[in-house]
Amino acid sequence: MSHQVLARKWRPRRFEEMVGQEHVLRMLTNALNNQRLHHAYLFTGTRGVGKTSLGRILAKCLNCETGISASPCLTCPTCLAIEAGKFFDLIEVDAASRTKVEDTRELLENVQYAANQGRYKIYLIDETHMLSTHSFNALLKTLEEPPPHVIFILATTDPKRLPITILSRCLQFNLKRVPVEQIAHQLQFICEQEKISCETSALTLLAKAADGSMRDALSVLDQAIAFCHDNITEADTREMLGSIEQDAIFRLLQALFAHDGKKLLDEIAELANQTPNFNQVLEELLSTLHQISVAQIVPSHATDSVAQLATLASPEEIQLFYQIALIGRRDLPLTPTPLHGFEMVMLRMLAFKPAAKPSTIPTEIENKMPLSWPQLLTQLNLSGLSYSLAANCSLQRMTEQQVELALSANHEPMLNKKLIDRIEQALSEHFKKPMQLTIQITRNEINTPLKEEQQAQAAKLASATDSIKNDDSVQKILNVFGATLDTDSIKAID
Ligand SMILES: Nc1ncnc2c1ncn2[C@@H]1O[C@H](COP(=O)(O)OP(=O)(O)OP(=O)(O)O)[C@@H](O)[C@H]1O
Ligand SMILES: [Mg+2]
Numbered sequence: 001m002s003h004q005v006l007a008r009k010w011r012p013r014r015f016e017e018m019v020g021q022e023h024v025l026r027m028l029t030n031a032l033n034n035q036r037l038h039h040a041y042l043f044t045g046t047r048g049v050g051k052t053s054l055g056r057i058l059a060k061c062l063n064c065e066t067g068i069s070a071s072p073c074l075t076c077p078t079c080l081a082i083e084a085g086k087f088f089d090l091i092e093v094d095a096a097s098r099t100k101v102e103d104t105r106e107l108l109e110n111v112q113y114a115a116n117q118g119r120y121k122i123y124l125i126d127e128t129h130m131l132s133t134h135s136f137n138a139l140l141k142t143l144e145e146p147p148p149h150v151i152f153i154l155a156t157t158d159p160k161r162l163p164i165t166i167l168s169r170c171l172q173f174n175l176k177r178v179p180v181e182q183i184a185h186q187l188q189f190i191c192e193q194e195k196i197s198c199e200t201s202a203l204t205l206l207a208k209a210a211d212g213s214m215r216d217a218l219s220v221l222d223q224a225i226a227f228c229h230d231n232i233t234e235a236d237t238r239e240m241l242g243s244i245e246q247d248a249i250f251r252l253l254q255a256l257f258a259h260d261g262k263k264l265l266d267e268i269a270e271l272a273n274q275t276p277n278f279n280q281v282l283e284e285l286l287s288t289l290h291q292i293s294v295a296q297i298v299p300s301h302a303t304d305s306v307a308q309l310a311t312l313a314s315p316e317e318i319q320l321f322y323q324i325a326l327i328g329r330r331d332l333p334l335t336p337t338p339l340h341g342f343e344m345v346m347l348r349m350l351a352f353k354p355a356a357k358p359s360t361i362p363t364e365i366e367n368k369m370p371l372s373w374p375q376l377l378t379q380l381n382l383s384g385l386s387y388s389l390a391a392n393c394s395l396q397r398m399t400e401q402q403v404e405l406a407l408s409a410n411h412e413p414m415l416n417k418k419l420i421d422r423i424e425q426a427l428s429e430h431f432k433k434p435m436q437l438t439i440q441i442t443r444n445e446i447n448t449p450l451k452e453e454q455q456a457q458a459a460k461l462a463s464a465t466d467s468i469k470n471d472d473s474v475q476k477i478l479n480v481f482g483a484t485l486d487t488d489s490i491k492a493i494d
């Protein structure tokens with residue numbers, strides 16, 4: 001790969017190579033092809049969206065030796081000289097560095113002389129808003145009575161700072177921020193051309209970070225190439241962009257779903273240590289909540305962590321949290337500091353999350369009472385075998401310090417001291433005090449969280465199968481094609 005920075009190397013040379021800005025290109029193309037020319041063009045738009053590039057292409061369109069058109073040849077001496085920055089009749093001025101009136105006077109001194117080489121003498125004035133009042137006046141004089149062979153192309157990020165007298169004499173084109181998908185697509189194209197291997201998701205991250213600027217996108221791509229060497233991965237890119245890991249979001253949500261206010265604040269403080277961009281954190285949060293919401297409908301598509309979170313809150317709660325995060329993101333610029341803003345968003349979610357039921361333990365819960373074991377279980381920090389064991393138990397008794405579970409005799413082989421200790425520890429962590437656990441073997445029929453879940457799944461499956469069997473369209477398809485319904489393929493979804 002060459003050492004030239006990508007943004008310079010990949011400057012669009014013709015309209016067709018521009019990304020986005022379709023509305024501007026369409027108008028310019030029509031005007032050029034119909035020889036409807038104007039003596040002053042103004043390109044506005046935020047940084048790195050193509051103003052200067054467009055100005056240079058327009059200069060080629062106007063001066064190409066094959067004639068005025070929207071598709072300059074790019075091979076004639078004029079086109080080549082313009083691209084090399086060596087064309088006498090293209091006078092590029094960076095107003096940011098030439099703001100004094102003498103500069104502009106000097107610049108416009110030669111305006112009345114005909115072009116040296118080209119059809120038109122073109123003044124490309126970048127950062128026009130930086131000109132002084134006097135310079136604007138000098139420019140205005142020329143714009144009021146422009147010599148026929150002179151064309152002005154003005155570019156600015158801040159058109160509000162141009163005098164109305166100038167604005168009114170220019171044909172104005174507003175360039176837009178380039179959408180993320182189009183940036184990502186262009187990055188993909190450039191990586192292919194440069195033979196750089198990359199993960200698509202990494203390019204999307206880079207495109208998002210560029211915030212609409214194609215130049216910024218190419219600079220972060222340059223950085224990513226330096227950072228990741230020959231393969232741009234999502235993980236490295238995330239690390240490079242200093243974007244916070246999804247893990248942090250998972251921990252925040254876990255604390256929120258467990259209604260653990262202290263843990264939530266601790267996690268926020270932890271996160272704040274990494275001085276993240278809280279707008280980006282909210283964006284990640286929104287994306288995770290969206291994934292959770294989808295996982296509640298189609299659990300099989302989710303990653304393990306998302307699937308686990310999806311069981312800890314109701315779909316209505318996720319909808320509410322999403323809305324809160326969305327509004328929080330909108331209002332973030334209004335908050336005293338981004339950290340305050342973010343903290344309030346999380347605390348608002350906490351305020352709307354109903355407290356988990358068994359947060360205080362009654363002195364003794366009798367077996368006859370409807371027990372809350374399945375809910376309690378989801379709040380314990382258990383996974384793998386210890387979770388399976390607990391999910392196969394039913395709660396018999398619970399006192400201030402003791403939990404007594406029952407396990408049916410056919411599951412006895414699962415029982416071992418390590419797993420009991422693990423569950424005991426999870427209970428102690430949850431209640432924030434030492435708890436003692438005993439598990440008794442029973443030959444009686446017991447109701448366990450796992451059984452409940454299986455029964456619920458079976459009921460859902462039965463109702464799904466029923467509704468498919470009774471569906472009119474399905475009936476028609478079965479009749480027309482002489483088909484039979486493969487009931488094994490029906491899956492119940494949450
Ligand atoms: N619309 C675009 N399509 C393709 N590449 C673009 C586009 N806009 C910018 N670029 C890339 O960014 C680089 C810089 O673009 P350009 O100088 O035209 O932006 P600008 O709008 O003039 O920015 P500034 O306001 O900072 O002067 C180009 O060389 C090119 O690589
Ligand atoms: Mg520019």
Ligand SMILES: [Zn+2]
Pocket residue numbers: 063064065066072073074075076077078079080
């Ligand atoms: Zn040409």
